[in-house]
Amino acid sequence: MKQNLLFILLSFLSLISIGQTTQKWEKVFFKDIDASADDVIEAYDGGYLITGWYTGSFPKYCWIIKTDINGNMLWQKDFMNENEKTFVILRIQQDCKGNIYLAGSRHDTNTKDPYIMKLNPCGEKLWCRVFHNPDNHADFISELKLLPDGDPVMTIRYHNGPMDQRITLARLNAEGNLEYKVSFGKKNDRIFNEDDTNIALLPNNQILVTGYGSYRGDEGRRKKKAYYICTNEDGEILWEKVLNKDIFGIGGSSHEGYCSIVSKDQKHIYSSLRRPFYENNSEVRTSLLKMDINGETIDIYDVNSGYEFSFMENMVFASDSTIIGSLIYARAIEQDDAMVRYQKPESSKIKTTIKDIREDGNPEGAALFDTLGQIKKEMTIHNGYSSRVIRTSDNHFLFFTFSHPTIEENPSAYLYKFDSDLNWAKVDNCPMEYDNLCDHPIKHDTVKLDNCGIFVGIEEDPQRSETTQFKVYPNPTTDILNIQLPEYIQNKSENDLYNITHQNYDYKQNASIQVVSIQGKVIYHQNLNAIPNYKLSTSQFKQGMYLLRLLYNGKTMQTTKFVVGGI
Numbered sequence: 220m221k222q223n224l225l226f227i228l229l230s231f232l233s234l235i236s237i238g239q240t241t242q243k244w245e246k247v248f249f250k251d252i253d254a255s256a257d258d259v260i261e262a263y264d265g266g267y268l269i270t271g272w273y274t275g276s277f278p279k280y281c282w283i284i285k286t287d288i289n290g291n292m293l294w295q296k297d298f299m300n301e302n303e304k305t306f307v308i309l310r311i312q313q314d315c316k317g318n319i320y321l322a323g324s325r326h327d328t329n330t331k332d333p334y335i336m337k338l339n340p341c342g343e344k345l346w347c348r349v350f351h352n353p354d355n356h357a358d359f360i361s362e363l364k365l366l367p368d369g370d371p372v373m374t375i376r377y378h379n380g381p382m383d384q385r386i387t388l389a390r391l392n393a394e395g396n397l398e399y400k401v402s403f404g405k406k407n408d409r410i411f412n413e414d415d416t417n418i419a420l421l422p423n424n425q426i427l428v429t430g431y432g433s434y435r436g437d438e439g440r441r442k443k444k445a446y447y448i449c450t451n452e453d454g455e456i457l458w459e460k461v462l463n464k465d466i467f468g469i470g471g472s473s474h475e476g477y478c479s480i481v482s483k484d485q486k487h488i489y490s491s492l493r494r495p496f497y498e499n500n501s502e503v504r505t506s507l508l509k510m511d512i513n514g515e516t517i518d519i520y521d522v523n524s525g526y527e528f529s530f531m532e533n534m535v536f537a538s539d540s541t542i543i544g545s546l547i548y549a550r551a552i553e554q555d556d557a558m559v560r561y562q563k564p565e566s567s568k569i570k571t572t573i574k575d576i577r578e579d580g581n582p583e584g585a586a587l588f589d590t591l592g593q594i595k596k597e598m599t600i601h602n603g604y605s606s607r608v609i610r611t612s613d614n615h616f617l618f619f620t621f622s623h624p625t626i627e628e629n630p631s632a633y634l635y636k637f638d639s640d641l642n643w644a645k646v647d648n649c650p651m652e653y654d655n656l657c658d659h660p661i662k663h664d665t666v667k668l669d670n671c672g673i674f675v676g677i678e679e680d681p682q683r684s685e686t687t688q689f690k691v692y693p694n695p696t697t698d699i700l701n702i703q704l705p706e707y708i709q710n711k712s713e714n715d716l717y718n719i720t721h722q723n724y725d726y727k728q729n730a731s732i733q734v735v736s737i738q739g740k741v742i743y744h745q746n747l748n749a750i751p752n753y754k755l756s757t758s759q760f761k762q763g764m765y766l767l768r769l770l771y772n773g774k775t776m777q778t779t780k781f782v783v784g785g786i
Contacts (some may be wrong), residue, residue, distance in 0.1 A: 223467070233557050234471075236557065238283070242636075242643060243390050243643050244290075244635060244636040244637070244643045244644045244645075244646075245299070245633060246286070246290035246631075246633070246634040246635075247631050247632050247633055247721075248269070248271075248292075248631060248632040248634070249271075249273060249632055250375070250631050252273050252274075252502045252631075253273055253630055254271055254272070254273040254621060254630060254632045255271040255272050255273070255606070255620050255621050255630070255632065256270075256271045256620050256632035257272070257307075257309050257310070257323075257428070257619050258269050258270045258271065258307055258309065258310050258311045258607050258619070259272045259311075259607050259609055259619035259634065260283065260312060260313060260609060261313055261431075261609060261611045261617075262313055262611060262653075262657075262762075263313060263315065263317050264291065264651070264652065264653050264654065264655060264657070265288050265612070265650075265651055265653075266285055266286055266287050266288060266611075266653050266654075267285070267287075267288075267290065267617065267634070268284070268285055268286075268311055268313065268319065269283065269284050269286070269619055269632070269634065269715075270303075270308040270309075270310075270321070271284045271621070272308065272309070272630050275668075276423030279663075280294065280297050280299030280305055280306075281297070281298050281299075281305065281306055281307055281308045281323075282295055282297050282298070282300055282308075282734045283295070283296050283311065283321065283342075284310065285342075285653075285654070286634075287505040287647055287651065287653060288647045288651060289358065289647055290296070290634050290636070292652070293653055293661070293718065294342065294654075294661040294662065294663055295663045296338075296663070296664065296665075296666055297663075297664070297665045297668045298321075298336075298569040298665070298668060299665060299668070302373070304322075304327050304335070305325070305326045305327075306323060306324075306326070306334055307323040307324050307325075307326060307359070308321045308322070308323045309322060309323035309324070309359065309360065309361065309362065310323065310361075310362060310363035311363075312363055312364065312365045312371065312372075312531050314369045314393075314696065315364055315369070315657070316336065316340070316369075316656070317339070317657070318337055318339055318340060318345070318393075319337070319338040319339075319340075319342065320336070320337055320338075320365070320371050321334075321335065321336045321337075321365040322334070322335045322337070322373055323359055323360055324358065324359035325349055326631065329777045330357075331357050331358055331359060332349050332350060332351045332352075332358060332359050333349070333359050333360045333373075333375045334347065334348070334359075334671075335340050335347065335348050335352040335360060335371065335373065335391070335667075336666075336668075336671075337349075337395060338532075338666070339657075340654065340656035340657045341654075341657035341658075341661055341668070342657075342658065342661050343666075344667070345395075346394070346395040346671075346672065347671035348355040348391065348395055348397075348670065348671055348672045348674065349377055349671050349672070349673045349674070350389070350674045351401070351673050351674065352377065352659075355715070357745075358373070358375065358377050359376055359712070360373045360374070360375055360376075361373075361374050361375070361376045361415055361416075361602065361674060362374045362415060362416075362417060362418040362428075362516045363418075363421055363677045364399060364426075366420070366424060366452060366545055366702045367424060367730070368388075369393055370390055370391060370392050370393065370398065370619055371390070371391050371416075372388065372389070372390045372426060372452075372489070372741045373388070373389050373390075374386060374387065374388055374389075374415045374418060374626050374669045375387040375388075375389055375400075376414065376415060377402075382436055384492070384745050385413045385414070386402070386403050386413050386414075386415045386428065386430065386448070387400060387402040387403070387410065388400070388401055388403070388426065388428065388450060388454050389400065389401075390452075390453075390454065390777075395580045395672060397674055398453075398548060398775070398778070399453060399454045399778070401454040402410075402672065402685075403428075403448055403595065404647050410640040411414060412433045413430055413431070413432035413433055414431060414432070415429065415430035415447055416431070416476060416477045416478065416532070417429040417430070417477065417478045417479055419475075419480060419481055419488070420481075420618070421449065421481060421485070421488075421512060422463065422485045422512065422782060423451075423453035423506075423512070423738060423740065424451065424739050425449055425450065425451055425452070425457065425741040426449070426450045426451075426452065426454075427447065427449050427479055427488065428447065428448040428449075428450075428478045428643070429446075429447055429477065429478065429479040429490060430446050430447075430476055430564075431443050431445050431446050431474075431475035431476050432444060432446045432461075433442060436647055441481070443458050443475050444461055444462050444474060444475075445461070445462040445475055445476030445490070445492055445508070445594065446460070446461050446462075446476060447459065447460040447476065447490075447514060448459075448460075449514060449616060450738055451735075451737065451738065451739040451766075452587035452740075453694050453735070453766055453778055454660045455737060455739065455764075455780075456558070457738070458512045458771065460510075461472055462492075462508075462516075464475075466507075474492045474494045474506070474688040475492065475493045476488050476490050476491075476492060476508075477490075477491045477493055477530070477531065477532050477533075478490065478491045478531065478532060478534050478544075478701075479491075480534060480535060480536060481544070482539075482590075483534070483536065483539050484539075485512065486511065486512055486753070487509060487510065487511060487512065487517070488505070488511070488512060488514070488694060489507055489508070489509055489510075489534075489542065489590065490508040490509040490510065490530070490532040491505055491506075491507060491508075491522075491530075491544065492505065492507070492508055492519070493505060494532075495633055496650075498549055504522070504530075505521075505522040505530050505531045505546065506519055506520065506521055506522060506592070506738055507519065507521075507522055507542075507588075507590070507592045507738050509590070515593070520590075520592030520593075520596065521592055522586070522588055522593070523594065524595075530546070530547055531545060531546050531547075531586070532542045532545060532547070533545050533561075533606060533607055534608060535608055535609060535610045536610070536614070537587060537610070537639045538639065540589055540590055541564075541587060541588065541590070541639075542587075542588055542589070542590065542596065542633070542704075543585065543586070543587050543608065543610075543616050543637070543641065544585075544586055544608060545583060545584070545586075545606040545607075545608050545618055545620075546583065546584040546585070546586050546589070546597075547582075547583055547584075547586060547600060547658065548582050548583070548584060550597070572724055577729070582599045583599065583600060583601045583606060583620060584597055584598060584600060585597070585598055585600050585606075585616075585618060585635075585637060585641055585642040586641075593702075596639075596640070596641045597669070598641065600635050601616060601618075601620050601622065601633055601635070606618035606619055606620040606635075607619045607620070612706075613637055614638070614639050615638060615639075615644050616635065616637045616639070617634060617635070617636055617639075618634070618635040618636075618637070619632070619633070619634050619635075620632075620633050620635075622634060623726050627732075630765065635717065639728040649680070688705055689702065689703060689704050689705045689769050689779065690702075690703040691703075691767060691779055691781050693782065694780075694781045695781070695782035695784065696759060696781065696782070696783060697783070697784060698757060699753040699754050699755065699756060699757065699758070700754070700767075700781055701752065701754055701755075702732065702753040702754070702755055702767070703752050704730065704747070704750075704751050704752070704753075704769070705769075705777075706769060707726070708726050708776050708777075726771045726776075727749045727750070728748070728749045729743060729746060729748075729753060729771055730747045730749075730766065730770065730771055731744065731746045731747055731769075731770045731773075732745050732747065732753065732755075732767060732768065732769060732770070733743070733767070733768040733770060734755075734760070734765050734766070734768075735766040735767075735768060735769055736763075736765060737763065737764055737765070737766075742765075743759075743760075744762070757783045761783070761784075761785045762783055762784030763782070763783060764780060764781075764782050765780070765781055765782070765783065766778055766779070766780055767779050767780070767781055
């Protein structure tokens with residue numbers, strides 16, 4: 220009898236265990252409020268930070284939420300102003316010290332300006348910056364990453380400015396001071412109307428911007444083409460690539476670059492391409508472009524989904540040879556137990572543009588595929604918009620999205636979690652301590668958008684006076700480069716009540732210079748020991764362009780360019 224009871228108990232526990240492994244890991248936020256979902260990251264303590272905004276077609280105010288490892292809310296911060304200025308948070312990052320960077324655009328009645336804010340580990344504002352261009356009215360920060368030294372680097376998308384300034388790369392330091400802001404004047408005059416979609420960090424602190432633009436072909440037709448720009452950490456272009464031909468005979472005369480990721484060995488770049496077939500106006504497919512680290516095309520693979528009309532905006536490596544990404548489907552062709560696949564009515568117009576696919580409320584899926592584009596597993600998870608996808612430190616994968624208003628009267632934000640085999644994640648019961656870099660409990664409150672520093676115009680800002688700039692001459696040089704240090708350097712500090720600029724005249728005692736190659740490598744370093752003018756012999760350098768950095772206590776204060784050999 221006891222043996223029978225033991226057998227029944229073990230069988231019952233086994234069934235519970237099986238049920239737990241197949242249970243859907245889903246968290247819903249703002250169920251009864253019209254809410255968006257824009258970005259998700261893993262926090263330094265193993266929890267998650269998610270961002271979005273609500274309500275209505277114009278954002279009244281936006282929010283960030285901190286959750287534990289199981290998606291349960293720990294705290295929330297709202298962002299708004301009483302003067303009708305609002306902040307749309309499109310991207311979020313967190314540095315190793317727990318500071319949070321938020322980027323997007325600041326809206327008022329007539330304009331949208333690119334906007335970035337820094338919070339401390341307690342969610343309190345440290346500083347904010349606005350990139351204002353008086354001639355533009357619909358601009359925003361589209362992507363944000365943190366460089367290894369913690370500096371934020373971002374792409375700014377200008378919509379109403381000159382066509383060669385549509386994509387701009389900007390870098391700030393940790394104090395919010397502008398290191399550079401450079402608009403890319405393209406080498407290929409056939410590409411125009413560019414849009415960036417993704418930033419990836421390459422070896423040697425190089426920055427890869429992925430996007431697409433309209434390409435004017437020999438026959439005069441305009442087609443969308445994937446577009447890539449690689450720079451060093453100081454914004455200098457190292458290479459530029461336009462996929463300006465039909466590629467490898469796979470088909471589709473147009474292709475748009477969406478997400479680029481770097482292999483674990485840092486030797487290859489994989490980029491997702493959206494390929495509409497405009498010739499027959501009937502298909503949208505995803506391809507996987509493989510390049511070496513210098514942008515040379517190696518191969519391209521068709522990602523053959525079980526659906527017709529799919530494209531992939533986000534993906535991450537699951538292992539050395541597999542990738543997990545989010546797919547948006549426009550029409551499905553079958554149904555099985557693994558997924559519910561939706562079929563459009565036959566009378567429905569076939570959709571091929573991203574706008575049409577999104578507005579039609581199509582299903583979104585998660586796909587596991589190898590680096591040759593072969594899908595290993597695929598499932599639908601939602602009916603709405605494309606997810607942001609990240610890989611966590613414990614090898615799980617988060618999908619953050621929101622429902623389409625045609626599906627739910629009040630769209631909600633959804634967070635999903637999978638393991639590396641695209642199975643639903645299990646509940647984590649390990650005890651964890653959250654927000655230990657903050658010395659007090661974090662409250663749900665509102666962060667104001669005022670008292671921000673403003674950078675004006677598209678060109679590099681701000682213009683500094685002669686006394687705060689260091690000079691180099693002659694430039695170009697063939698022998699000796701004279702370096703004249705500025706009279707003083709400026710340090711700025713801000714809070715909600717005041718802005719202070721400190722003029723440091725005693726910095727020269729702890730000043731040094733670095734010479735950096737165009738590949739981003741430091742090839743010369745010299746402590747100046749209070750010398751106001753320094754003569755640098757350039758005979759040790761090859762012909763070409765170099766960057767000269769002025770450092771104070773090991774931190775870069777200014778950067779300029781010089782040329783050896785008169786090129």
